[in-house]
Amino acid sequence: MAKLVGMEVSLAVAEAARLCDTDVVAAYPITPQTHIVEHLSELVANGKLDAEYIPVESEQSAMSSCIGASAAGARTFTATSSQGLALMNEMIFIAPVLRTPIVLAIANRALSAPINIWNDHSDIMTIRDSGWISLFAENGQEALDLTILSFKIGEDPQVSLPVTMNIDGFTLSHFIEPIDIPSLESVRSFLPPWKPLVKLDVSDPISIGLLGTPESYTEARKATDNVLVASKTAVDKAFKEFKERFGREYKSVETYRTEDAETLLLTMGSISETAMTAVDEMRDKGVKAGLVRIRLWRPFPAEDLKEILVKAKNVAVIDRHIMMGAPVGPVGAEVFSILYNANPRPKVKNFVLGLGGRDVTRDDFHLIVEKAKSAPAQDIERYELVGVWE
Amino acid sequence: MPREIDAIQKVGDLPIGFTAKPGSTLEFKTGDWRTLRPKLHRDKCTYCSFCYVFCPDGVYQDMGPQEKYYKPDLNYCKGCGVCAHQCPKQCIEMVLEEV
Amino acid sequence: MKALETPYEKVTAKNFPKGPDVLASGHRACQGCGEVLALRLLMKALGNDFVAVSATGCMEVCTAPFPQSAWRVPWIHVAFENAAAVASGVESALKVLRRKKRGPDRRIPVVAFAGDGGTADIGIQALSGALERGHEDFIYVCLDNEAYMNTGIQRSSETPFGANTTTSPAGTQSQGQNTWKKNMALIAAAHGVPYVATASPAYHLDLMNKIRRAAAISGPAYLHVYAPCPTGWRMKPELSVESAKLVVTTRIFPVYEVLDGKYILNRKVDAPTPIEDYLKIQGRFKHLKAEDLVYIKERVNEEYERIVKLAEAFPATA
Numbered sequence: 001m002a003k004l005v006g007m008e009v010s011l012a013v014a015e016a017a018r019l020c021d022t023d024v025v026a027a028y029p030i031t032p033q034t035h036i037v038e039h040l041s042e043l044v045a046n047g048k049l050d051a052e053y054i055p056v057e058s059e060q061s062a063m064s065s066c067i068g069a070s071a072a073g074a075r076t077f078t079a080t081s082s083q084g085l086a087l088m089n090e091m092i093f094i095a096p097v098l099r100t101p102i103v104l105a106i107a108n109r110a111l112s113a114p115i116n117i118w119n120d121h122s123d124i125m126t127i128r129d130s131g132w133i134s135l136f137a138e139n140g141q142e143a144l145d146l147t148i149l150s151f152k153i154g155e156d157p158q159v160s161l162p163v164t165m166n167i168d169g170f171t172l173s174h175f176i177e178p179i180d181i182p183s184l185e186s187v188r189s190f191l192p193p194w195k196p197l198v199k200l201d202v203s204d205p206i207s208i209g210l211l212g213t214p215e216s217y218t219e220a221r222k223a224t225d226n227v228l229v230a231s232k233t234a235v236d237k238a239f240k241e242f243k244e245r246f247g248r249e250y251k252s253v254e255t256y257r258t259e260d261a262e263t264l265l266l267t268m269g270s271i272s273e274t275a276m277t278a279v280d281e282m283r284d285k286g287v288k289a290g291l292v293r294i295r296l297w298r299p300f301p302a303e304d305l306k307e308i309l310v311k312a313k314n315v316a317v318i319d320r321h322i323m324m325g326a327p328v329g330p331v332g333a334e335v336f337s338i339l340y341n342a343n344p345r346p347k348v349k350n351f352v353l354g355l356g357g358r359d360v361t362r363d364d365f366h367l368i369v370e371k372a373k374s375a376p377a378q379d380i381e382r383y384e385l386v387g388v389w390e
Numbered sequence: 391m392p393r394e395i396d397a398i399q400k401v402g403d404l405p406i407g408f409t410a411k412p413g414s415t416l417e418f419k420t421g422d423w424r425t426l427r428p429k430l431h432r433d434k435c436t437y438c439s440f441c442y443v444f445c446p447d448g449v450y451q452d453m454g455p456q457e458k459y460y461k462p463d464l465n466y467c468k469g470c471g472v473c474a475h476q477c478p479k480q481c482i483e484m485v486l487e488e489v
Numbered sequence: 490m491k492a493l494e495t496p497y498e499k500v501t502a503k504n505f506p507k508g509p510d511v512l513a514s515g516h517r518a519c520q521g522c523g524e525v526l527a528l529r530l531l532m533k534a535l536g537n538d539f540v541a542v543s544a545t546g547c548m549e550v551c552t553a554p555f556p557q558s559a560w561r562v563p564w565i566h567v568a569f570e571n572a573a574a575v576a577s578g579v580e581s582a583l584k585v586l587r588r589k590k591r592g593p594d595r596r597i598p599v600v601a602f603a604g605d606g607g608t609a610d611i612g613i614q615a616l617s618g619a620l621e622r623g624h625e626d627f628i629y630v631c632l633d634n635e636a637y638m639n640t641g642i643q644r645s646s647e648t649p650f651g652a653n654t655t656t657s658p659a660g661t662q663s664q665g666q667n668t669w670k671k672n673m674a675l676i677a678a679a680h681g682v683p684y685v686a687t688a689s690p691a692y693h694l695d696l697m698n699k700i701r702r703a704a705a706i707s708g709p710a711y712l713h714v715y716a717p718c719p720t721g722w723r724m725k726p727e728l729s730v731e732s733a734k735l736v737v738t739t740r741i742f743p744v745y746e747v748l749d750g751k752y753i754l755n756r757k758v759d760a761p762t763p764i765e766d767y768l769k770i771q772g773r774f775k776h777l778k779a780e781d782l783v784y785i786k787e788r789v790n791e792e793y794e795r796i797v798k799l800a801e802a803f804p805a806t807a
Binding site: 206213 | 407
C-alpha cells in the first residue's frame with residue numbers, strides 16, 4: 001500500500017497543483033486560503049513547479065489573469081476564500097462561457113458582514129449559478145484527489161469548463177492529515193497535457209469574449225448550461241478512471257449507512273465526517289439514520305440524489321448558508337425541487353447550522369434527526385436554524 | 391447586406407466559447423451609414439497617402455505606383471469627411487450621396 | 490529598471506505598411522471616430538504577431554458584436570476594469586508555454602487596449618499591479634476620448650476641465666467638469682517602468698513608432714493616446730484629426746516619452762496655437778466664460794512647462 005504522509009491539507013492541494021504540472025498561478029492572499037498559495041509560490045521559487053506565479057493585486061485581477069492565461073492555453077490554478085471570491089464574482093460568471101477550464105480551490109469561509117474568517121458555505125453559494133463545476137472535499141486525501149480530478153474533468157474536451165474544489169476553511173484547510181501522495185508519473189499519465197478547444201494563437205487568430213445582443217445572448221447562456229449539465233457524464237467517467245488508476249472511489253453523491261435508513265442527513269463538506277460518527281452512534285441506539293453527502297454540487301446530481309432520497313421517510317437537508325429572504329437554504333431548495341413530484345415522497349426538513357465557524361457537533365446531528373422524524377410538515381416549509389442564541 | 395439576423399444561431403450551432411473569425415466584420419457593410427460621399431479630383435492628387443492614413447475605417451486602397459492614387463471602398467466608407475479635411479491639396483470633395 | 494531594447498524598424502512615409510489593415514473594416518465605430526483611427530494605426534504598426542486584449546468600451550463593442558470581429562490578431566475581451574490583468578495572464582501563459590516548448594519560441598507582445606475610464610478610473614488598480622509586476626512583453630494602451638462615451642458621455646477623471654458631459658453638465662452653478670485631467674502618463678511613469686509615452690493620431694508616424702518601441706522594449710510599457718470623439722465632444726466628424734493636431738499645438742496634450750525615467754519632449758511647442766482654436770470646434774466647451782479660459786490657459790501652460798522641465802532635468806541620452 002501507498003505510504004501516507006502527514007501533511008497540512010492546504011499544502012496537499014498545492015502539491016496536487018504541482019503534480020498536475022500547472023502552468024500559471026495567479027493568486028491573492030486571503031485567510032484561510034493563504035497556505036495553499038504560499039506553498040505554491042515556494043514550489044515555484046524552488047524550481048519544483050515550472051509555472052508562472054502572478055502575485056496579482058486583487059482577486060478580481062487573479063481571476064482576470066487566470067482567464068487570460070487559460071485562454072492562451074496554459075493550465076491555470078488559483079485559490080481564494082470568502083471576500084476574495086466575492087471580489088472575483090464578475091469574472092467568475094465570464095469564465096464558463098469563454099470555456100476556460102481554470103481550477104479554483106476555495107477554502108470556504110463566511111462572507112462579511114460581520115467580518116469573519118471562519119468556515120461556512122456562504123462564499124460558494126454566491127457563485128452557485130455561474131456555470132462552474134463545483135466539487136466538495138471532506139478530508140485531506142479527497143482535497144488532493146479532487147484537485148487532480150478538477151483538472152481532469154475541466155479539461156475534458158466534452159467539458160472545457162472551470163471547476164471549483166471546495167474545502168472547509170480551517171476545519172479542513174489547516175488540518176494535518178495522513179495523505180497518500182501519488183507519484184508524479186502516475187498523475188502525469190492520468191492527466192496528459194491539456195489540448196484547448198479555444199485558444200489565443202497568433203497562427204490561428206480567433207476573437208474571444210464577444211458582445212451578445214438580444215439575438216444571441218439567450219443561446220450563449222443556454223449552450224453553457226447544456227455543457228455544464230452534460231459534464232456530469234465526464235465527472236462520472238473521471239471518477240471511474242481515477243478509481244482504476246489510484247484505487248480510491250468517488251461518486252457525485254456519496255452515501256453512508258443509507259440502505260435501510262428511515263431518516264437521511266444530507267450534508268456537503270467536512271461536517272460529513274462528524275455526521276458519520278453521529279450516524280454510527282444513532283445506529284448503536286437503534287435509530288435508523290443514514291448519511292448522504294453531495295460531492296458534486298454543480299452540475300446538481302438530481303437523478304442520483306433523488307434515487308437515494310425517495311427510499312427514506314425523512315430527509316434532513318443541512319445548509320451552511322442563509323439564503324436571505326427565502327424560505328429555505330440553497331441545498332434545501334434543490335432538494336425540494338427534485339422531490340416535489342416524487343411518489344412516494346419523503347418528508348423534508350431544512351436546517352441551517354455552522355455559520356461563521358460555529359462548531360458543528362455530533363449532538364447537533366442527533367437533534368436534527370430527532371426533529372426531522374418528529375416535526376410535522378409545515379404549510380410552507382421554512383429552514384430552521386440550529387444552535388442559535390435567541 | 392448581412393444584418394443583425396446573422397447573430398441568430400441555434401444553441402447547438404454556436405461556436406465553442408462564443409468566438410468569431412478574424413476580420414469577419416467585413417461581412418457588415420457600413421457604406422449605407424453615409425450621407426456624403428468622397429469624390430476624388432485626381433488631377434490634384436499628389437499620392438501623399440493622408441486619406442489612406444487618416445481614414446478611421448480603413449477604406450482607402452493603395453492603387454499602386456502606376457495609378458498613383460488611393461481609392462475608397464464605398465462598401466465601408468461612412469462618409470465622415472476626415473479624408474477630405476486632411477487632404478493637403480483639397481482634392482477630395484464630399485458630395486451628397488445619390489440614392 | 491533599464492530598458493532592454495531590441496532593434497526595430499521605424500515607420501516612415503516611405504515604408505508605411507500599406508497592406509490590409511490588422512483591424513478590418515465593417516466595425517461599428519461612429520463616423521470620424523478618432524479612437525478607432527488610433528487603434529487602426531497602432532495595430533498597423535504592430536502587424537499580425539501580437540495578442541490583443543480589450544477592456545469593455547466603445548472599441549470592444551464596435552469591433553466584436555457576435556458573430557463578427559474586426560480583429561485579425563488573437564483577441565480577448567473579459568470585462569471593463571481588468572484589461573491589464575487579463576493581459577498579465579496572457580503574457581505569463583505565453584512565457585511559460587514558450588519555456589515548456591508548448592508555444593511559439595519568440596517574444597509575442599501582449600497589448601491591452603482600454604479607454605480612459607477603463608484605465609484611469611475603474612482599471613487603475615489592475616493597471617498599477619501589472620506595471621509594478623514587470624511583465625516583459627506587456628504593452629498597455631489607453632485610448633483617451635476623455636469621458637465614458639460608450640455609456641453616453643459621462644465624465645471620467647480624464648475629462649478636461651470645463652467640458653460639458655452628461656454627468657458634469659454645465660449649469661447655472663457649474664462650468665461643467667470642475668477638476669483637472671488626471672495625468673495617467675506620469676502616474677504610469679512613477680511605477681518606474683522602462684517605457685511610457687503619450688501620442689496623438691494626428692502625428693501618425695510618431696504614434697506608430699511609439700508602439701513599435703514599446704514592443705521592442707523588455708518590460709511593461711504604457712502609451713497614453715489621445716482619441717478624438719466627434720460624437721461625445723459635439724464636434725464635426727471631419728475635424729477629429731484636426732482636433733488631434735490642435736491639442737498638441739496648443740500645448741494642451743504634450744507629446745513625450747519617458748524612457749528609463751528620462752524624458753523626451755517629442756514636439757516642443759514654442760509658438761502655441763491659441764487655445765480657443767481647439768475649444769471652439771467642440772460643443773462640449775461652448776458654454777465656457779472668459780474667466781474659465783484664463784484659468785485653462787494658465788493651467789495648460791503650467792502642465793506643459795512641467796514636462797519641459799522634466800525633459801531638461803532628466804534628459805534622455807540617446
